Amino acid sequence: MKQKRYVVAIDQGTTSCRAIVFDPQGAIVSTAQKEFTQFFPKSGWVEHDAEEIWQVQLEVLHEAVKLLDLEEIAAIGITNQRETTVVWDKQTGKPLHPAIVWQCRRTSAMCEELKQQGWEPIIRSKTGLVLDAYFSGTKLKWLLDNNPDIRAKAEQGEALFGTIDSWLIWKLTEGRQHVTDASNASRTMLLNIHSVQWDDDILRELNIPKAMLPEVKSSSEVYGYTELLGTTAGVRIPIAGAAGDQQAALFGQGCFTEGMAKNTYGTGCFVLKQTGEKPVMSEKGLITTIAWSLNGKVYYALEGSVFNAGTVVQWLRDGLGIVGTAAETEVIAKSVEHTEGVYFVPAFTGLGTPYWEPDARGMITGLTRASTRAHIVRAALESIAFQSYEVLQVMEEESGIHLRELRVDGGAVKNEFLMQFQADLLGVAVTRPRVIETTALGAAFLAGLAVGLWNDLSELEQLKGYDRSFRPAKDEAYRKQAVSAWQRAVAYQLG
Ligand SMILES: Nc1ncnc2c1ncn2[C@@H]1O[C@H](COP(=O)(O)OP(=O)(O)O)[C@@H](O)[C@H]1O
């Protein structure tokens, strides 16, 4: 019997599939990543092909483990873009509809109607969420309402629903386990976050058959086993942990104590603050979510969501074509001292915290004949920091506690201009960990805990390490002026 010493994290993000192998010290052993197709069928709509996600995920998984002895893999952990809604056929294992992505706004009118009928406070108190098209509940209702065949199958338990974690676990496991973890379930708008059970009143109102929902499990336990990784006879690897990507990042950053917070800069930006075993309800547009469920206890978090962050960089590259790579934006932004009054509000799919405006759309203001590509690129990067600033402000106002340091992770934290600008805007240090793949690390931690590779949280705390701290270099007057100019630009957009 070989020593079990690796944990493989599957990180299924909005734009790419990743598989990362970690050793017992939390260091990366190997990694593989591949982008997959984004579909934008109408204004404000975003779809993925769940079958493509599965195939690409499997490919990168094989790639990441190809040099390992499979017998040394202790477990697989899964983390994923949240809310994205997949419905598949129980018999054929094929998706019955394109996956409706978390960014998709197709159900904003449906949410408006539900608000008019008085559902907003009910949703808020039961699920901790804002009644918004962002979450899976109305996406699933839309899918069933618009596809009578799928509804008929769903009622017979032949069509299954899941967020991406469920879909991948179902595809990976022997015996096809149809499960989700509590953190992912808390993003559906169908879960009562107090009882951690699917909520019958909400299911009835949205006309969603319970038979199609996965079983809700903890974030760290063996959900099933896979033989899909290789041909070595008898190598069954446990799938032993799962969490939504933002909650996994909170875990991977070691925010195990109440009050600790992080910001992840990926497709969107998500600030999460751990609030312990009691859900804290926000008055100011933050949402209350399950952080993780571990060892029989449920931990909660307050969250502020920015829908478009890294997407603005992708749009500069793929939509506008004014940069060749995401990395190039750093050099271009630094080539000018400031934006000369150009502001970019990247509300491509509406605005999240604190505005919750599904119909807002992107806008660039303050253009003159002197404006150049560099000013637009710089304004685009600054917009990521401005949006994060606003979320953190709300969090501070709500808790009355002044932030002393911001822990960051996600693909865009490689951008040192962005990190420095964020520190300047906040007036506090922005700290980047040694392993910026914190999301994957969190999933690996959850899976490794379940199989005994690590014993407890204090052991995980020893594994943390920091790469760089960005110190603020601007004064209060600068911050005030910059933020008020940004807020004027947002006000134009909101009309
Ligand atoms: N050097 C960079 N500067 C700015 N943005 C970047 C940089 N590198 C990657 N990004 C952005 O980060 C995002 C990818 O981050 P990642 O954490 O992988 O996101 P996700 O998990 O949402 O797919 C992309 O939107 C990309 O545009």
Ligand SMILES: O=P(O)(O)OC[C@H](O)CO
């Ligand atoms: O793909 P990411 O990392 O931007 O995360 C997406 C979030 O989970 C959406 O809620």
